[in-house]
Amino acid sequence: MKRGKKKDLLTPTTFSLLHAVDFADRLTYQIIPPLKAGMIVLADRYVYTAFGRDVARGVHPAWVRALYSFAPRPDLALYFRVPIEVSLDRLLSGRAKLKYHEAGMDVGLASNPVDSFRLFQSRVLDIYDRLTDEYDLRVVDATGDIPSQQKLVRRLVKEMLRGYEAPPALGNGNGGRR
Amino acid sequence: MAAGGRRGKTWYGHGLPYLKLRNLPGHLIVIEGTDGVGRSTQTELLQPWLELEGHAVSPTGWTRSPLLAETINEAKAGHELNVTTLSLLYAADFADRLEHQIIPALRSGFIVIADRYIYTAFARNVVMGADPAWTRELFGFALVPDLVLYLEIDIDHLVPRVLEGKGMDYWESGMHLALGTDIFDSFQRYQRRLIEEYNALAREFEFITVDARRPIDEIQAVLRGHITEYLAGAGRAAAGARPPHVARVPEVPPASLRARRR
Numbered sequence: 001m002k003r004g005k006k007k008d009l010l011t012p013t014t015f016s017l018l019h020a021v022d023f024a025d026r027l028t029y030q031i032i033p034p035l036k037a038g039m040i041v042l043a044d045r046y047v048y049t050a051f052g053r054d055v056a057r058g059v060h061p062a063w064v065r066a067l068y069s070f071a072p073r074p075d076l077a078l079y080f081r082v083p084i085e086v087s088l089d090r091l092l093s094g095r096a097k098l099k100y101h102e103a104g105m106d107v108g109l110a111s112n113p114v115d116s117f118r119l120f121q122s123r124v125l126d127i128y129d130r131l132t133d134e135y136d137l138r139v140v141d142a143t144g145d146i147p148s149q150q151k152l153v154r155r156l157v158k159e160m161l162r163g164y165e166a167p168p169a170l171g172n173g174n175g176g177r178r
Numbered sequence: 179m180a181a182g183g184r185r186g187k188t189w190y191g192h193g194l195p196y197l198k199l200r201n202l203p204g205h206l207i208v209i210e211g212t213d214g215v216g217r218s219t220q221t222e223l224l225q226p227w228l229e230l231e232g233h234a235v236s237p238t239g240w241t242r243s244p245l246l247a248e249t250i251n252e253a254k255a256g257h258e259l260n261v262t263t264l265s266l267l268y269a270a271d272f273a274d275r276l277e278h279q280i281i282p283a284l285r286s287g288f289i290v291i292a293d294r295y296i297y298t299a300f301a302r303n304v305v306m307g308a309d310p311a312w313t314r315e316l317f318g319f320a321l322v323p324d325l326v327l328y329l330e331i332d333i334d335h336l337v338p339r340v341l342e343g344k345g346m347d348y349w350e351s352g353m354h355l356a357l358g359t360d361i362f363d364s365f366q367r368y369q370r371r372l373i374e375e376y377n378a379l380a381r382e383f384e385f386i387t388v389d390a391r392r393p394i395d396e397i398q399a400v401l402r403g404h405i406t407e408y409l410a411g412a413g414r415a416a417a418g419a420r421p422p423h424v425a426r427v428p429e430v431p432p433a434s435l436r437a438r439r440r
Contacts, residue, residue, distance in 0.1 A: 009245055011277045012196060013319055017270035024263040058196035059319075066315035070262050 010106065012057035019050055020067055027071060035072070038167040047071050048079070048131050056123040057107055076160040078153060079132055080142035084122050088114070187284070190296065191318020197281065199321075204284035205412065206321060207405060208295040210379075211329030212372050213350040214340035215390050216397065220329065221293045223398050224405070228289055233409075236283035240294035243274035261306040268299055269316050276320065284321075296320045297383065301375035305368065306355065325408045327401055328380045329390035333370045340365070 010018070031041050047068040055061050082090075091098060092114075100106065103113040104120025132139055138156055140149055187202045209224075211217050221237060228235045241250050250267050259267070283290050296317040303313040331339075340346060348354070351361045352368025380387050388400050 009274075009278075011273065013194060013273040013277065014245065014270050017266055017273055021263055021266040021270065024260075024266055028260055028263065058194075060192035060195050063192040063315065063318055066312065066318070067266075069312060069315075070309075 012054065012059050012107075015057060015101075015106075016050065016054040016059050016064060016067070019054070023047070023050070023068070024070065032072075038165075040161075040164075040166075043074070046074060046077065048077065048128070048135065048137065051131055052124045052127040055127055056104070056120060076156060077135060077137045078140055078156065079128060079137040080140045080149070081125075081128070082142045084118055084125060086143055087121065088117060091117075187324075188322045189318070190320040190322050191315060194277070194319050197277070202281065202284040203416075204286065204288045204290060205325070205409070206280065206284060206290050206292065206323045207408075208292045208297075208323040208326045209329065209401075210295060210297050210326055210376065210385065211390060212301075212331065212336065212369055212376060214336060214343060215329045215331045216339070216394065217293050217329055219394060220398060220401055221291055223394075224291055224401060227402060228291075228405070234283075234286070234288045236279065236288045236290045238275050238279055238290060238292050240298055241268065241271050243271045243278075245274040246271040261303060261308045265299060265303055265308060265313060265316060272296065272299075272317070273319060280321070292323070295323060295326070297326070297376070297379050297385075300379055301372055304375050305352070305371045324412070325405065326383065326385040327404055328376065328385035328387045329397070330377065330380070330387050331373070331390040333366055333373060335391045336369055336373075337366065 031043065034041050050064055050068060051061070054064050091102075098113045098117050100113075103117040104123075105113060105116050107116070107120055109119040110116040128137075131137060140152055142149060187199045187206075189199070193199075209217050209221050218239070221239075225235045225237055241247050246267060250264075250271060280290050280292070299317060300310065300313055304310050340350075346361050346365045348361075350369075351365035352372075353361060353364055355364075355368060357364045357367045379385070386404050388397060388404075390397055392400075
């Protein structure tokens with residue numbers, strides 16, 4: 001994956017397929033086994049990222065959905081929504097510059113990374129808005145402060161987990177983010 | 179099937195929405211068949227012949243993209259892939275060659291000879307237990323070839339040919355499927371099932387079937403005959419400003435193009 005990204009050799013389709021390889025590998029080794037053991041898996045990004053990002057790059061929406069049809073539907077999918085300017089401010093204050101693909105520079109919408117980010121990520125956000133209905137994503141307003149976002153997230157997670165019984169001997173193992 | 183060059187190119191499925199299919203005057207010729215059947219030998223013999231005939235030729239083969247060939251070989255060496263990740267890697271390799279090699283060559287009027295094509299993935303995935311519908315969707319960005327020449331062989335003729343050649347290897351013997359610990363038995367079972375799948379695909383996609391039990395030069399002569407016939411038809415269509423009787427696709431292919439069944 002890094003090899004392809006570094007050389008800037010990727011087309012929208014190979015970009016999409018290589019991310020799918022990475023996802024399939026994580027699904028096989030890190031997501032499915034704990035689910036089968038009755039554990040809770042927290043996934044920071046899921047197939048919806050590909051549906052937004054890859055379609056904004058130009059692949060067919062039906063193709064990318066079929067591509068990921070091996071992925072199980074999550075029990076709860078949270079979408080943290082922010083306007084484009086907020087995400088740009090947050091990214092630029094956190095690090096020196098935007099990543100090439102994150103700014104959609106490969107799509108050729110603008111030669112300046114910040115302009116390109118605005119145009120490319122606006123496309124992505126439009127697609128996410130449509131995905132919200134299609135896949136019943138629960139929207140969290142991510143412009144607010146973290147404690148109030150967290151309050152909402154915990155309420156949604158608690159509702160979903162009603163009646164959940166953790167498998168035995170859980171809690172003293174090494175937890176990890178998936 | 180052979181009318182592809184006359185009709186213009188089409189996508190197999192959803193295609194690549196960001197690429198237009200106009201102006202691809204070249205020809206995409208696919209050689210299919212199972213491991214060890216002699217595909218590569220035949221493909222290598224076809225290239226100089228076509229070049230002497232005055233055609234520009236661009237050969238391509240499965241897992242030969244600069245982007246992924248190395249990754250796939252490393253991953254296979256580790257045996258850490260399941261059918262889904264392996265299929266996705268093959269698809270990425272194929273997409274890379276399609277967009278960076280095959281389509282540009284077709285645009286420049288080359289004859290592209292593909293040693294294996296998406297049908298190899300279709301056949302292998304069925305044997306490995308992947309959902310066939312998923313595999314077909316996955317490769318929906320492929321171009322429909324103008325001509326598919328299928329080298330058909332049976333297991334009894336395949337076994338000695340492979341043993342006289344480079345021998346039975348881990349993957350071609352389907353050892354990853356754990357059909358048994360004996361490589362010879364595993365090879366037979368795996369290749370028998372693969373050949374069944376290829377034969378089913380040959381019927382479904384109307385490949386031109388060539389009897390691959392014959393000597394190399396005889397097979398080569400048959401392949402050249404089919405390619406000559408196809409190119410003549412495509413040439414007539416290009417020169418003849420598309421008269422209505424060629425523009426219509428016949429429901430039954432002419433007898434000379436119909437798959438030879440034994």
